[in-house]
Amino acid sequence: MKIGYLVRRFLFLVFVVWTAATVLFFIPRLSRVNPIRERFAEIQRSTGYAPRDLENIIKAFETKFGLDKPLIEQYLDYMGSVLRGDLGVSLMRYPRTVVDLIGQALPWTVILLTVTTLLTFLIGTGIGALAGWPRSPSWVKGMVTPLMVLAAVPGYLLGLLLIYFIAFRAKLLPLSGAYTTGRFLGPELSIEFILDVARHAILPALSLILTSVGFWALGMRGMGVTVQGEDYVNFAEHKGLKQGRIFYWYYVRNAILPQVTALALAFGSIVSAGILVENLYGFPGIGSLLNAAILANDFFVIYGIGMITIVAVGVSMMIIDLTYPLLDPRIRYDRK
Amino acid sequence: MTSLNGAGQIALEVNNLQVTYYTDSGRVKAVDGVDLTLKAGERLGLVGESGCGKSTLALALMRMIKPPGRIEAGSAIIHTDMGSIDLLKLNEEEIRQARLSKISYIPQGAMNSLNPVMRVGKQMIDAMRSHIPRASERELTERAEQALESVELKRSVFRMYPHELSGGMKQRVCIAIGILLSPKVIIADEPTSALDVVVQRQVMETICRVQEKIHAAVILIGHDMGLMAQITNRVAVMYAGKLVEVSTVREMFTDPLHPYAQALIRSLPNLDNKGIFQGIPGLAPSLLRLPSGCVFHPRCEHAMEICKSAPPPKSVTPAGRFVSCHLYDEQGNRAHVTGHKQKPVASP
Ligand SMILES: Nc1ncnc2c1ncn2[C@@H]1O[C@H](COP(=O)(O)OP(=O)(O)OP(=O)(O)O)[C@@H](O)[C@H]1O
Ligand code: SF4
Numbered sequence A: 001m002k003i004g005y006l007v008r009r010f011l012f013l014v015f016v017v018w019t020a021a022t023v024l025f026f027i028p029r030l031s032r033v034n035p036i037r038e039r040f041a042e043i044q045r046s047t048g049y050a051p052r053d054l055e056n057i058i059k060a061f062e063t064k065f066g067l068d069k070p071l072i073e074q075y076l077d078y079m080g081s082v083l084r085g086d087l088g089v090s091l092m093r094y095p096r097t098v099v100d101l102i103g104q105a106l107p108w109t110v111i112l113l114t115v116t117t118l119l120t121f122l123i124g125t126g127i128g129a130l131a132g133w134p135r136s137p138s139w140v141k142g143m144v145t146p147l148m149v150l151a152a153v154p155g156y157l158l159g160l161l162l163i164y165f166i167a168f169r170a171k172l173l174p175l176s177g178a179y180t181t182g183r184f185l186g187p188e189l190s191i192e193f194i195l196d197v198a199r200h201a202i203l204p205a206l207s208l209i210l211t212s213v214g215f216w217a218l219g220m221r222g223m224g225v226t227v228q229g230e231d232y233v234n235f236a237e238h239k240g241l242k243q244g245r246i247f248y249w250y251y252v253r254n255a256i257l258p259q260v261t262a263l264a265l266a267f268g269s270i271v272s273a274g275i276l277v278e279n280l281y282g283f284p285g286i287g288s289l290l291n292a293a294i295l296a297n298d299f300f301v302i303y304g305i306g307m308i309t310i311v312a313v314g315v316s317m318m319i320i321d322l323t324y325p326l327l328d329p330r331i332r333y334d335r336k
Numbered sequence B: 001m002t003s004l005n006g007a008g009q010i011a012l013e014v015n016n017l018q019v020t021y022y023t024d025s026g027r028v029k030a031v032d033g034v035d036l037t038l039k040a041g042e043r044l045g046l047v048g049e050s051g052c053g054k055s056t057l058a059l060a061l062m063r064m065i066k067p068p069g070r071i072e073a074g075s076a077i078i079h080t081d082m083g084s085i086d087l088l089k090l091n092e093e094e095i096r097q098a099r100l101s102k103i104s105y106i107p108q109g110a111m112n113s114l115n116p117v118m119r120v121g122k123q124m125i126d127a128m129r130s131h132i133p134r135a136s137e138r139e140l141t142e143r144a145e146q147a148l149e150s151v152e153l154k155r156s157v158f159r160m161y162p163h164e165l166s167g168g169m170k171q172r173v174c175i176a177i178g179i180l181l182s183p184k185v186i187i188a189d190e191p192t193s194a195l196d197v198v199v200q201r202q203v204m205e206t207i208c209r210v211q212e213k214i215h216a217a218v219i220l221i222g223h224d225m226g227l228m229a230q231i232t233n234r235v236a237v238m239y240a241g242k243l244v245e246v247s248t249v250r251e252m253f254t255d256p257l258h259p260y261a262q263a264l265i266r267s268l269p270n271l272d273n274k275g276i277f278q279g280i281p282g283l284a285p286s287l288l289r290l291p292s293g294c295v296f297h298p299r300c301e302h303a304m305e306i307c308k309s310a311p312p313p314k315s316v317t318p319a320g321r322f323v324s325c326h327l328y329d330e331q332g333n334r335a336h337v338t339g340h341k342q343k344p345v346a347s348p
């Protein structure tokens, strides 16, 4: 029965990814902008170079990338090559491939967002748990409100403030980038480099954490308030358990269940979660790449990033589905 | 089932217990000067209308009154072989240790009293470990499985999750937890109200059997007078935060002293049948605005002038019955006999 469930769950994942990828394929095509023409227009603006037979060159490129075929045919071609692991070439950085560009940007995003997502989850859930616990001092219970105010501030605005006061005025931390380009030619494996990256990552991380920790705290407090009034928490006290044990094993352990689902979804969407902040800090991650691709109408890069986002969300949902029964024994694989 | 099984030693002595809830609309005296004595091995039924303060009394003994409630006064002394302790004077850590080991509580809502994400056995071991931290895992497991057997559950329940158990089984698990450390006093707050009649009876019989085994005193809270009659030794009737009468089951059913207790007994369908208390004429008083004098006087058919102004004395009859009513003098003799009263329900 468990194997059957696994197979069904995997087929469902494939279906979700395929559906989302199809929708994703057609959306950028609704715009009538021709990315190749745009690219040459931009070259002309910046360098003054304008080839004489521009129309022919554009035609040639369109044929090369298959953009002159009917949309349906393009769709089938693209799906076919995706299955072969080929995400195509970038229109804006030709001849570099999409896989190459994403491969360069992805590690930055994954590191930054994995760390911030985990930290936000731990801090927010911790504060929320304490805020919902009746025995907490009142200042702890009141902590969620200022965090919610902070969460209402748009991330880029908070980021701008941090840049202005901490990086620009106080000069405590670098303004932008992922590492000091003058000091290092490229990423390398050394203590100095890692420390340098960490220094650059502090402000983007802070912007991400401060603007979302309130949501985690609010969610956890809401569940906490419900759970602390449950009979089993009361009965635990009747049993003479120590407060710490009741807090963790009877209260947090039950209140955290929805938070864990949310965490899995948050991990699935880390690829897209940092777009604004990455752009603001000139952080060379997926967010910055996607922003550039959208501006340049670079279909294939947009598709590529979209595909990994969808797969990431789908896979994390599948993982949480499969592991949830370990967290909550009431949920079982074989139930509908 | 109404014999006292080797009762003798006093297990619990409650004196002048007072609990108040400070609500937005005023102070609610939910327990107002309750005195009660329980002997080891004895089973006392505590009955009264909804909201009269039964659970509050139980929670006060467990020291589990939460804000806005407060224990205002009184003492609750548990006598053990190692001496006597006043539950109301213990500090946080001491009362934590006393819970389950000296006095245990089987909750009203056993349906949700078990942690849904923890196996039954772990919850039992949890309870024991917080009192005997150095015991070995094997020893505790053995004890937990024995406790499960003593409430007629299979040992395999140890490894199950609460959602795999029926309501009656969950209630039994709660009982098994309640007796793990052989407490002197067990309070069962409507332990069966969510169960069907057959299971109710079985669960009550289980409580009685394990209670006899560990020779604990039991306070059984409930509405079902019929069940009380079959299970308990004595019955305490509570009205608006006060005890109005405490008598043996036989006395209570054949010759109730207090007019409220009389009305209660009369409202039962049949003395021999089980019957659930249906209620008596008049409205239960709001604890926020209690009548002056005897709080029962607006509903009492024997009410006299004095009842409107002076609270009734607490009397103990030579036979040891407790009653609080102006109809009786300090020795429990019928003091005021006036013409227009209707005849007593029964005479001794
Ligand atoms: N947490 C609380 N805050 C305010 N008032 C309360 C609280 N708990 C109980 N009360 C009040 O105290 C009184 C006694 O309540 P209690 O729960 O002890 O009654 P009970 O006899 O157990 O009733 P039931 O038979 O319905 O269980 C009620 O009038 C109730 O309104
Ligand atoms: S004191 Fe008076 S009012 Fe109260 S129960 Fe006795 S007779 Fe009735």
Ligand SMILES: [Mg+2]
Residues within 6 Å of the ligand: B054, B055, B056, B108, B189
């Ligand atoms: Mg109650």
